[in-house]
Amino acid sequence: MxxxxxxxxxxxxxxxxxxxxxxxxxxxxxxxxxxxxxxxxxxxxxxxxxxxxxxxxxxxxxxxxxxxxxxxxxxxxxxxxxxxxxxxxxxxxxxxxxxxxxxxxCGSYQAALTFNKRDFLSSLKPYGILCAKSYHLNQGETIDEDAIIKKVGLPCFVKANRAGSSFGISKVYKKEALNEAIALAFKEDDEIIIEQFLDGTEVSVGVITYQGKVTVLPITEIVSDNDFFDYEAKYQGKSQEITPARISNAQKEKVTHLAKKIYQLVKMKGFSRSEFIFLGDEPYLLEMNTTPGLTEESLLPQQAMAAGISLDALFDSAIEEALKNNPYI
CATH class of the missing domain: 3.40.50.20 (Rossmann fold)
Known part of the structure; x- marks a missing residue:
């Protein structure tokens, strides 16, 4: 039937x-x-x-x-x-x-946790997972520009805490531009996160449960034509998305192990895509997406196809996993 x-x-x-x-x-x-x-x-x-x-x-x-x-x-x-x-x-x-x-x-708790960048990154620090230095700000709080710069330095990224697709994000080079960037981020969310700029190779790592097994997909290297991987770079072709990534074997092994570890630590299921930046051979976690883009141009489908998994098979497996692991049957 x-x-x-x-x-x-x-x-x-x-x-x-x-x-x-x-x-x-x-x-x-x-x-x-x-x-x-x-x-x-x-x-x-x-x-x-x-x-x-x-x-x-x-x-x-x-x-x-x-x-x-x-x-x-x-x-x-x-x-x-x-x-x-x-x-x-x-x-x-x-x-x-x-x-x-x-x-x-994924489950409701995992979705809520990972969608909140501040809480998600904070929850992983006890496990030794490296993240950028960050400053947290809620709407209505006093904006102390000097304190922000002292904590994260310049340039820095100002982000909406609970938003995706790079909406509300700015790269700030000067103290005078902070307030405008903060105002833009607050249009997307009433919580923001201001992060240290990490100057290194950016990669995206898909981890999924496929046919009953946690699977790390081929890694994608992100090379933006713009100043960073913003909305235009993601959706309007202004970036190179290179799969497999041009990274060393040591980097590949570290980030593959780390992405799978994070997936299992938070008891994820379904699709996920995590973003990292390498400083030397060390991957720093930026965020995890639990409902990543699913068009043929999107990163996770690109990675699946590089692994020999067709979109038909990828989507079918997601449904079969949900039905198989349904705790209510």
């Missing part, structure tokens, strides 16, 4: 359009002989299934079902393609866990 799969997309953040692109690829690649796929839009003003005629069918949030032509449709599994809130910060994960609906994401 075919399984009903809800591919959720949209969300409430600046990453809305990117999510729609990821979901379109997932729906195109999933085996239509094996799954009935339903594209479910999650928006601030409503959740709905959009059929091929453009008609909206509301989602019943009591049990995450949908009625189409007087027939109630329940979903065997949810494929999460929402970047940012509420699909990457634990809110929807907790909702599906309460409803006992299998989903392809």
């Amino acid at each position: 075919k399984k009903n799969i809800a591919v959720i997309m949209g969300g409430f953040s600046s990453e809305y359009e990117i999510s729609l692109k990821s979901a379109a690829v997932v729906m195109d690649k999933l085996d239509q002989n094996k799954y009935h796929c339903y594209g479910i839009y999650i928006q601030q003003d409503g959740w709905f299934y959009l059929d091929k005629n453009g008609a909206k069918h509301p989602i019943n949030k009591d049990d995450f079902s949908c009625t189409i032509d007087d027939v109630k449709v329940n979903f065997h599994c949810v494929f999460n393609a929402i970047h940012g809130t509420p699909g990457e910060d634990g809110l929807l994960q907790a909702y599906f866990e309460l409803l006992k609906v299998p989903h392809t994401s």
Whole structure:
């Protein structure tokens, strides 16, 4: 019997359009002989299934079902393609866990932890994982420019604490530019993190659970045409994404081991993509994404294909893992 799969997309953040692109690829690649796929839009003003005629069918949030032509449709599994809130910060994960609906994401706690850059990096420091020096600031607090520079130096990065796709991020070279960068970051989140600039090779490492095994994918080296790996570099072709990365065997071994260790330390499942910068042979962790981009141009799919894993197989495995490990059956 075919399984009903809800591919959720949209969300409430600046990453809305990117999510729609990821979901379109997932729906195109999933085996239509094996799954009935339903594209479910999650928006601030409503959740709905959009059929091929453009008609909206509301989602019943009591049990995450949908009625189409007087027939109630329940979903065997949810494929999460929402970047940012509420699909990457634990809110929807907790909702599906309460409803006992299998989903392809990590758990609600892991999603909430990793989405909060400050908390995530702080939680890993006791394990000896290297991170950039950072200064934390909440909206409404006094901005002490001298204290910031004393802690992290210049240049530095000003980031929204809970945002993705480089929205709200600035590289700051001068004290006079700090306030403008902070104001930009606060447009995305009411918490920000200001980090030391690490001058080294940047790499992205995908770690997934594939066919029952934690798998580290081939490493991608990021070379931005811009000053850093910003939105244009990520999504408008202004970067080189080199897979496999041009790093030494010692660097490869260290970052592969570290990425897998972090995945297992926080009890991750599903897809993840972690960013590191090498200072010499030592990898410094920047962040982890638990709902990475899933278009064919996105980093994790590139890495999967370099490992000989087709997108069809990658997405199918995510659903099979969710169904197999469903604790409610």
